[in-house]
Amino acid sequence: EEMTINDSWRSFAESDSIVKDALPGTREARLTKFQRLLLVKAFREDLLHLAVRRFVGEELGENYTVSPNFDLAGCFQDSHKMTQDKGYEDKLHFISLGQGQGEKAERLIKLGRDSGDWVCLQNCHLAASWMSALERIQEEQDPGSTDDMYRLWLTSMPSPTFPVPVLQSGIKITNEPPKGLRANLMRTFGDITPEIYEGCSKSREYKKLLFALGFFHAAILERRKYGPIGWNVPYEWMDSDFQVSREQVQMYLESQAGVPWVTLNYIIAEVNYGGRVTDDKDVRLISAFLARYFNENILQDGYKLSPMEEYEAPPEGSLAEVREYVRGLPMDEDPQVYGLHSNAQITAQAQSAKHFLETIISVQPRMSSEGASKKPEDLVTEMAERFLARVPDQMKASDAHPETYKKTPEGGIVSLGVFHNQEMDRFNALLGKVRSTLGLLGNAIKGLVVMSWQLEEMYNAFLLQRVPPVWGEPVAYPCLKPLNSWFEDLLKRIDFMSNWLKKGPPVSFWVPCFYFPQGFMTSSKQVHARKTKIPIDSLAFWTEPTAATDPSLATPQEEGQNVHGFFLQGCGWSLSRNEIQESEKGVLFVDLPVVYMKVVLWEQFEESCKQPGRYKCPLYKTSLRKGTLLTTGHSTNFVTYFHLPSAQPDQGHWIRQGV
Numbered sequence: 001e002e003m004t005i006n007d008s009w010r011s012f013a014e015s016d017s018i019v020k021d022a023l024p025g026t027r028e029a030r031l032t033k034f035q036r037l038l039l040v041k042a043f044r045e046d047l048l049h050l051a052v053r054r055f056v057g058e059e060l061g062e063n064y065t066v067s068p069n070f071d072l073a074g075c076f077q078d079s080h081k082m083t084q085d086k087g088y089e090d091k092l093h094f095i096s097l098g099q100g101q102g103e104k105a106e107r108l109i110k111l112g113r114d115s116g117d118w119v120c121l122q123n124c125h126l127a128a129s130w131m132s133a134l135e136r137i138q139e140e141q142d143p144g145s146t147d148d149m150y151r152l153w154l155t156s157m158p159s160p161t162f163p164v165p166v167l168q169s170g171i172k173i174t175n176e177p178p179k180g181l182r183a184n185l186m187r188t189f190g191d192i193t194p195e196i197y198e199g200c201s202k203s204r205e206y207k208k209l210l211f212a213l214g215f216f217h218a219a220i221l222e223r224r225k226y227g228p229i230g231w232n233v234p235y236e237w238m239d240s241d242f243q244v245s246r247e248q249v250q251m252y253l254e255s256q257a258g259v260p261w262v263t264l265n266y267i268i269a270e271v272n273y274g275g276r277v278t279d280d281k282d283v284r285l286i287s288a289f290l291a292r293y294f295n296e297n298i299l300q301d302g303y304k305l306s307p308m309e310e311y312e313a314p315p316e317g318s319l320a321e322v323r324e325y326v327r328g329l330p331m332d333e334d335p336q337v338y339g340l341h342s343n344a345q346i347t348a349q350a351q352s353a354k355h356f357l358e359t360i361i362s363v364q365p366r367m368s369s370e371g372a373s374k375k376p377e378d379l380v381t382e383m384a385e386r387f388l389a390r391v392p393d394q395m396k397a398s399d400a401h402p403e404t405y406k407k408t409p410e411g412g413i414v415s416l417g418v419f420h421n422q423e424m425d426r427f428n429a430l431l432g433k434v435r436s437t438l439g440l441l442g443n444a445i446k447g448l449v450v451m452s453w454q455l456e457e458m459y460n461a462f463l464l465q466r467v468p469p470v471w472g473e474p475v476a477y478p479c480l481k482p483l484n485s486w487f488e489d490l491l492k493r494i495d496f497m498s499n500w501l502k503k504g505p506p507v508s509f510w511v512p513c514f515y516f517p518q519g520f521m522t523s524s525k526q527v528h529a530r531k532t533k534i535p536i537d538s539l540a541f542w543t544e545p546t547a548a549t550d551p552s553l554a555t556p557q558e559e560g561q562n563v564h565g566f567f568l569q570g571c572g573w574s575l576s577r578n579e580i581q582e583s584e585k586g587v588l589f590v591d592l593p594v595v596y597m598k599v600v601l602w603e604q605f606e607e608s609c610k611q612p613g614r615y616k617c618p619l620y621k622t623s624l625r626k627g628t629l630l631t632t633g634h635s636t637n638f639v640t641y642f643h644l645p646s647a648q649p650d651q652g653h654w655i656r657q658g659v
Contacts, residue, residue, distance in 0.1 A: 012043070037374050054582065055363040091117040092118045092120065094120045109645060110226075116148070120154075122155045124162060131163050135166055138165065181218045181219060184222065197318075201253075204299065207322075209298065216268075220237060221237060227351050232279040232282050232528040248268070273290075279629070294435075301313070306339070311331060316431050339653075342585070343587065388438040395494075426515045433470065457470065509562065509563050511564070512621070541605075543598075546595065547575065559598055562597075563594070564592075580617075616642075618641055
């Protein structure tokens, strides 16, 4: 009540410095530091990592909040000196693990234990099946029969298959890639020698393009931390991609009179870097991204590489001057540097907080503590009983409205009716699974039936507010909601499908409700094709957003369907101008109004696509965006494209913002 009537609480919750700000009223003195942490979690989960860092620093000390500096070169010098001092240059054995290398590695380890030699097993992450054998070898090691000078070195990328006991018993040295655009650029230009930097006869063009290429390389790597709005799939680009592109830039500059912009954009974006890209929407993004840097304007001094004032192409100069310029770049970067809206920072921080909390939860005991008000089994039983009481009955075709399964002149059912029947069968199967497993779970907790591993998974999922795997795909539709929200969403979907069944086709269709939205679109085109006697492969959908925000008030359409339930990410929507616009601060998603999907001839569709002022916006089932790649080149998460009105002259702007 105090929070709802006191505006100071709203100001506190909306403040970007909530971690440092004093609590309103007398709460500052009354709450503990941990209770204050809970408030930050409730109000601003995106800033939780800052609050946790401050809490740990205050409770344990600042040493626990800062990573120690790591000097890889120093470690190498020390280890090399040690091998020389101990006479181990000829007693250091290397083997790169992989298929068929397990037995060789075991022989080397036995040799090292007996003779005191050092053994280095490289790329342990590539020998996942052999990791259990490595764990056994380490457990069976007898210190009494092992030479004191024997050492075992292991190298690995982060891997879930690496044995935890081996990690716990060893000394860990971690080499992490540089974080931030500035650090990436410093490493890139630190590896470039003066001979390479001055090695082109077209000095100005080469140096300008080299910096643009380095900026592009760093920026696409850093976009990965923003999740799906950065890249649908996080790709592992490497320094070799930059080196090959740098050599090609030099080669084309030397061999041609001018700068071949089209050639360089294609080779670098779609061949060198794009060769690792598997999602066609990411290919479109990387091409639009490079076009921001590889154009004629880059040759001008002061050309802005981002909307931020600090980032511009440095003037032609020496390698030392470029390195000095990079050192002067900001340590903390706004997402706009990477072509994203500032709101993307909230998305990245929220994802980081979610991952942090999931990690914390994963190591928590499942047993209730002393004095707990309810036991875990009591909580799960209550949830199961509450859900079971609300599970609706399965839908029946016998309850259908005459228009729902209307007969065609040929005697069949209208295409939309066939689609509804297929979707209804899927929902009925899900309802049956939900009802039966809820009953089994309740009985298993009471001890009336055996608690199978599926029911145990379901029990643990209920405690963590996650959708049980037995209710997940393929039985259910793709959904990222937590358990309670997922169940409420299921009831809404059943309600929509039941109303369509009993009252006939609605004025506007809630497309996100469906398992297979592509089937709805194909059915809608089939209805038009049969009515007009036009082949269905000659038809396409052209999207026209309407002014209607309430689906029940939408105007019925004759040549297509009204659809609703869509959210825009990465931009905003202007209801007055009926077009996409920049996002408001802190608003990550906005509702799209009812959209009229008009059926047009393919030739008319292609002509409309060529007109300026339209952004080709991909439509996904969930905000995860990533899915299984199909032979069509599209992801299973991808549905179609909406061509949305835009006043932005460069539609690549929206592509780079991940709209």
